[in-house]
Amino acid sequence: MGAFRWTSNRWLFCTWLAVASVVGLGSGVEAQAPYPAKPITLLVPFGAGGTTDLAARALAQVIPQYVGQPIIVVNKPGSSGAVAWQVMIESPTDGYTLMMAAIGTHGTLPAVNPNLPFKHNQFTTLGRTQVNPTVLVVRPDSPWKSLKDLLEAARKGPIKASVPGLGTMPHLALEILVKTTGLPKGSLTMIPYKSDAETVTALMGGHVDVNYNNLISAISQIRAGQVRALAAVSPVPGKRLSDLPDVPTFTELGIPQMNVVGWRGVLAPPGVPADVVDKWETAVRKMTEDRGWRETIQKLGDEPAFLGARAFGEFVEGEYQRYRAVATEVGIVVGR
Amino acid sequence: MGALEGLWLGLTVALSPVNLAYCFLGVVLGTAVGVLPGLGPAAAIALLLPATYAMPPTAAIIMLAGIYYGAMYGGSTTSILMNVPGEAASVVTCIDGYQMARQGRAGAALGMSAFASFIAGTFGVLGLMLIGPPLARFALRFGPPEYFALTVVGLTLVSYLGGTSMLKGLSMAALGLLVGSVGIDPISGYQRFTYGLLTLSEGISFVPVAMGLFGVGEVLASAGEPAKREILKTRLSGLLPTRDDWARAGGPLARGSLLGFLIGTLPGGGAIIASFASYAVEKRVSRHPEKFGTGAIEGVAGPEAANNSAATGAFVPLFTLGLPSNAATAMIFAALLLHGLRPGPLLFTESPALIWGVIASMYIGNVMLLVLNLPLIGLFVQMLRVPYPILAPLIILFCLVGAYSVNNSLVDVWILIGFGILGYFIRRLHFDAAPLILALILGPIMENSLRQSLMASRGDFSVFFARPISAALLVLACVLVLLPALRWAVALWARQVAGGIRPVVP
Known part of the structure; x- marks a missing residue:
């Protein structure tokens, strides 16, 4: 009937063309576009539905408009948060794998567990988001x-x-x-x-x-x-x-x-590039000023409490030292 | 507000078209969550929570609650058809449900399971509505000594769970206790059997163990047997329980509903323990305990009733005291918070329309689930017509994906495989997996509550006997242990008397 027939060879050609263009497009974006060029994974160190998970999901709903890419929340529960921490520090330092940290994972856990396969300050702080009374x-x-x-x-x-x-x-x-x-x-x-x-x-x-x-x-x-x-x-x-x-x-x-409060914030593996830190510090600050986000986390009992990347890092160190001191004095050790 | 007045208000809320639609959506999702091994209601609710932000609060809670109790309906499906527990609380259903399926009675088992779920679910809502608050206050009296005593009773039930050999049952239970002790000691912080592996420090999770022992183990064992599936004999008339089934299931249904509801309302209770307790009780009171494990309908009706009323019972402490007692109700707690509500005793006076609307929706949801599940039985049974060489790898695949999905953990997959191989040998050597599972669940609770009790009493053991509930439970445990011995002694005595009389009679 028609002069043009879909022979199997033509199908094959078109398929390859499609594949090649998709692959080509993808790699092009990777090579040139500034961070972030693809969705970002946010590890949650606890199971779905815990308070830290809810905080991460509240963040993932609001922060994409300030970061420019969707956030994929992935739960990696286990060992009071140490499993997720391990996954994070073993991830590439390209800023596409981050972690929702909390007082439990980065304040008290390293203070009481001397056998963690990583150090208490082995991460890059991006910004504190909230505290809870x-x-x-x-x-x-x-x-x-x-x-x-x-x-x-x-x-x-x-x-x-x-x-x-x-x-x-x-x-x-x-x-x-x-x-x-x-x-x-x-x-x-x-x-x-x-x-x-x-x-x-x-x-x-x-x-x-x-x-x-x-x-x-x-x-x-x-x-x-x-x-x-x-x-x-x-x-x-x-x-x-x-x-x-x-x-x-x-x-x-x-x-x-x-004067101890619970807290949460976003961390990255050690040694992420400065542009990732800047991007996230700004995004977290803007998010903590966002009315919708504030209302959501306040319903969950938290209070917005932004700290920038450097200040958050100092804060976490202070928290670690405070809890390390009391744990040592009383002799509280987990995982010996 | 009285219960009837409240229910009337609730019905006007729950019967609105929007809420009806969300109730339906919830129970459909719940059934699916129940059928899928691994994915539990708590995780499903957590994933859907952000989607409910924009919904009216009442509709959101109605839907999320529907997922939870709906999952209890679906959970038995794979237990019966493939010996894979779709839900943690459906492990016990594997024992007799799967045997019924092998005898070509999958339809009757699925039908009984659906009716049992409906009856117990409705019973649970009635209990929640009528005696919720006083029951919740009573349940608060369960502290560490009471939980310890309760787990002692639970472990004595092991002897009723196993098959013929007491020794084999007890050795499986010991293995379960051992597996349950893996991880960081919760009181002293020492590592136990973790071999330095980070992922083992929180212990071995229950879901991959149960799926491995039952599902994978069964596939491996069947692979070595000549295929003789009786399913093709199943006719359409066999899709529902017979009159005889109903006559035998009446008692288990009633006892399972009551037991499940009571255990479900305890802050540390749960649908899993409720279903095991019901199974053991039914086997204990049955005149034919030897039929359990070979496809007894009582072993399906009781536990399936118990897990459903326990799921509803868990709403009692949540709604009346604001205390979530398991992962799924903790999610509903979070959902209430996210919708600007403070779950707790004041909810009944501050948001009566919501709370009564949700309660009323549970009646409606249970009817929907029954209507939804009965026609599905025919469809599910058709699945057994798939040739076993095709079905078996699919079951393994389901289990692998399910085990991974619980914690996104590859270690859980290895645990599944390891326990699958163990399950193969358990079958080959005619052991029973159920005592292992029960001990794995109860062991950590027992250890924790024993040590919590002794910490609080400064090492004084009399605390277990000074408190009425724990003392009564411990006495019950003693009776349960001593009863078989007593019976044996009586029988021996009777035989001796009979033997002594014989010479007199010419």
Whole structure:
């Protein structure tokens, strides 16, 4: 019928043409375009659905408009975040594999685990995104009406505290409390549970006497009068938490050393090029000013708290040193 | 607001076309998540969470809850057809469900599983609605000593899980306890059996172990046997449970629903433990315990009821106290937060329309799931007509992908393969995998709660007997252990009496 027939040879030719053009286009972009030229992978050191995962997904929804490429969130859970950390430092330093870091992975984990196959500062900081307030709670029928009451009781005999695991932030923070208030060693018996929610559950059931937790894990119970807050940590110096205007901060109570908050930020493998750092520092700053992103993370109990690449690096080092000091003193070692 | 008033309000919310549509979408997705091995409801909800930002909060929670309880329907499908647990809570269903399928009764097993899920799911919602708050307050009394006692009861059930040989059952349980102790010691921080491998420091995850022992092990064992699949004998009439099936399943359904709901409401309970407990109880009370493991419908009806009511039971602490008790309810907790709601006791007064809407949607969702799943049975059974040499590699492929997808971890794939090979030998040497799985689940909980209890009591063991719930559970465990011995002694005595009488009779 027609003069032009789709012989198998022509099919083959067209297929090769298509393949060649796609490959050619792809390599062309790789070679010339400035960073970022393709989607960026963001490793999450925990399973899907944890607080760090939710933070990463909130970031991945908003930051592409400031970075210019989509973000692919990949969960690499395991070993309290060490598995993802390992994957990140073994990745190419081209800025296409980054990691959502948190206090657990880069503050407390290296402070308590001396056997990690990498160093505590083996990464490049790009920017801190957010922090989250914390709170010290007791049961509503507890005889302790203030932090002072609790500390006096602890001086007389050990009281039980639930913590979400050995060497976690609440565990180390309570040890800091013991140390700075001059309580005898072991005045708080730290009973490790599996999660933040389990530690509140243990308090409500009367199985422990006190719990130190992220605000978001206890706020509903505080509002419903099922637990009572004695002290809180506010991310804004000199201001009480807007959710808990009647609860004093640790700084007000004369214990500024307890000013510990959870935090998250974005990291890259060691030695990424400067243009990647600049790009991300700017993007993270713009994101922390984005109203949609702020609203999302505030619902999850976090507060926007930007720190630039260098300042974030110094902050992480300070966090490591603080927790390393208390872990060494008390003898908390995970993974020996 | 009373329960009936609340339900009325909830129905007006849940029956709106938008919410109905999202409920349907949720349960369809849930069924799919359940059928796919590896991918669990928690991960599925996490992945879909960002997609719900733009949806109205009520619709979003209705859909996400549907994924969770819907997964419990789908999970049994692959357990029955291929011996691959589609969901962690469907491991027990493999035991008798798969044997039923081999006898050409896959349809009856799938049908019973769907009805059991429906009955127990509806029962669970009723319980959540009527006795949620007092039950949640009671469950809070379960502290470390109570969990320890509960796991002791659980481990004594091992003797009812295994096949004929008690010794083989106990040795598998010991192996399970050993596997469960791999990883960093949660109290002292020492490494145990990790061989310096970073990936083993959080322990061996349960999903690849179960899929390996059951799914891969079964394929390997079948590969060496002459093909004799009875599936072609299955006629259309065999697609639903018979009257005899129903008569036998009545008790297991009722007990499984109740047991599952109670275990599900515990902050540390869960659908997996509930399904194992139900299986053991049914085998214990059955007049024909020897039929368990050879395709007893009771062994499908009980656990399938238990895992569904446990899934619904997990909403009790979430809705009434704001305490998520497992990964999936933690995701729904996060979803509530993202929609600007603070999950907790005040939710009932602050957002009654949402909370009652979600509860009412669960009734509707369970009806949808039943209507959806029954016609699928015919389709699923057709799958067994695929020649085994083609089906078997596909099952292996499913397992490999499923194991990888849980943690994006290649180590999990190796664990799957390793336990698959172990599963082959378990079959060849006539051991049973179920006690290993139960011990693997219970061992870490038992160790943790024992040590938590002793930390709190400063090393005083009397704490286990001073508290009423834990004391009662420990007594129950003793009775369960001693009962067979007692029975044996009574039988021996009776025989001696009989033997002593005989000479008198000429």
